[in-house]
Amino acid sequence: MTTTPPSPPPRDDGPLFRPEALAARVGTLTGPALSIGPVGARVWTALVVALALAVLGVLIWGQHTRKERVTGVLQARSGVSTLVAPGTGVLMRLPVKEGQTVRAGDVLAEIHQTQHSDLGDALSQVEVSLRERQQALRTEAARRHDSLQARLSGLDERTSHLRQSARSLQTELQLQAQQQAVAERLLEQMRPLRDDRIVSELQFAQQLQLVTQHASRQQELRRQSTQMQAELAQVQTDRQHLLADEAAQSALRQRDALTLHAEQAQRRREQVMLLRAPVNGTVTNLRLAEGQTVAGGATVLSVVPAASPLEAVLRVPSTAMGFLRPGQTVRLAYDAFPYQRFGQHRGQITAIPLADVPASELGGNRQDTRAVFLVHVALERDTVVAYGQALPLRSGHTLVADIEIERRALWRWLFDPLFAFTGRL
Template sequence: MNPPPLFRAEALAFRRQRLQGEIILTHDFPMLLIGAVLLGGVALALWGFFTLGFARQETVSGHTVPAGGLADVAAAGAGVVTEARVREGQQVGEGDVLLVVSGERHTAQGNTQAVVQGALAQRQASLNEELRQGQVQLKQRQQALDARIAELNRQVAQLDADIALQAQRAALAEESAATFDRLAATQFVSAMMARDRGAEALDQRSRLGALKREKASLQAQVQPLRDEQQEAASRQAREAQALQRELAQLAQQGAEAEALRQWFVRAPRAGRVSALVAQTGQAVAPGQVLARLLPADSAMEAELWLPGRALGLAKPGATVKLRYEAFPHEKYGSFDGQVRELAATPLPAGEAQRVAGAPAGTPLYRVRVALAQQAVTVQGLPVALPAGMLLTATLALEQRKLYQWAFQPLSALTGRPL
């Protein structure tokens, strides 16, 4: 049996009879479009947040240099350029004369270098004469000693003959004395005659001994004379060496004086003359750069000065955007490059201030960048990049995603890279 309804049948019938009819929801097209756009924007933002990023950049200054290096030609001393044998852009070989420089000075006495050369020449002549006189004196002394030694040797030879003769006399006297001793023993001759013969024999032996002593005395005089010859030769050799050294010094001084009077500025290597600043009649100072040599067929590179704060992220192969001051980037744009070489040590403080104008205490590191283009197109024609052109470069040091940048504080706290 069904339970009775909660409401009366009349009430239920009245509820079914609505004047506005059944409710139906309608769709608004603009609202749908706005919703779709918002949803797409959120999706795009999420995609960019996790895929897009930015690069940390460092902008530095520099200039163009040849890849093979730039050779400076400097003056060796003060003087005046008397002749320029090359012109700007000329190709030269190693050792070719580029300039002729004169260092002559004039005083009240005339040309200073000529006076110096004259004094040096007089001193050299005096020393040469002194050296010649010393050799002549040594020769004369040696000849005198040789003559003395020869005379002594002649006397010794004469004494040898006298000694041989005296030895025979002494032998005969001794034999005669012995004969008379035997005859005196038989009383055939008197004892006085025997003693006379013995005294004569003693006298002959005494004379023989005197001759031998004289010979020894003459022989003893020969060795000191030979020693004197050797000492004279050694003394003359030392004096000659001292004179030769002084002559060598004078020759060096003469060469230096001649070099100061006039010298040639030569090319240290083959290349093309660039930045020739010396002209005929121009005064130059020691160490002044007179010209520069570009290596033949050498490509240009960019030389940059990177501060130490950016060195840790810079690496070979990094992309570089270059803007040349001679070619405004608003019109010619920027040019591509790639880091080829990074210096391992910074420049000295004084050198950093000189080449890059960096504040004192700022470490700068040399960076070499290979250029993608060796020329700039100007009005349809290629213009080769010269050496020394100033430029500004932007280095891409680090590429990071947006989410990495947003969550960097969290990564620093956890110590885990994103």
């Protein structure tokens, strides 16, 4: 009899823990697993195309600007009037101060010049000598005037006497003419009486002699009248000659007086030199004080015109002059107001010179050997806003300016060598 072996107990193949518990325990230290796949070709293509379009846009619409940075200074458009000492002397009076408003013709400074010799102050001695010469001229003029008046009085008296005598002669001549006419009529009446033997020959001859005497007397009176008229004319001529000679002498004395006056003015100017304001404006740049010695040609002060606006004068080198034009915008930065804090300011070019400025007029030790042109720029405004208030700019402020020399598209700038090679820059 076959015995059937007992069957083994059934096996339990299930997990010891639930899947949810196991999943919660997995990746607690390193995190869950990531599924990373490669970027698609479309994304790369879109990125490259976008980058290429951006670069192409920059090349087409982008611009390259070449600038030149130059220095300059502010000054009045009408120019600052600088007063210099005409000669060496001592500044005795300075009635103005910095920033004072003056009018044209006002005395701004008085400079005295002194020269000494072994006899004392040479200028004072010359002044005394000139005054003595002037007094001598006045004395001589007075003496000659008295002499002229005396001679003229004599000539006038003689003229009056001659005229009176001429009138007497003229009256006597008229009487003689009347007497002659009467005697001639009587003679004519005696002629028929003589023929009738009523009047003797002796009486007729006596009457004829009387007529002849009257005619002779008239002739003598006419001769005397002619001589008297000639003498009167000679007196008048002498009087005119005397006046003409006195006028010539007076002109010579006046010339000497003017020469002496000019010499006195020259000496006075050399001794006391006055500096006057040439225009209405403001005093600035005072360099001296009263009592100091001033050398001839030294600057004493300056006057900024009142009605003249400020402008910037830029020292532009010759290499940057090719593309400048009037009306071009310039950016200005004043040294007194740093642009990092107060920004830059605008201006427009108003005048471009045709010739450069000699190096001797620029002054200083210039290491840059390029020729320099002085370009004038009109300011957009003559104030700077700082800390909430508008501060005025002043003549003499130094500045730095950025001038746009050339602006070109980037693609032209990149291909400049090719354009230069083909001659089509």
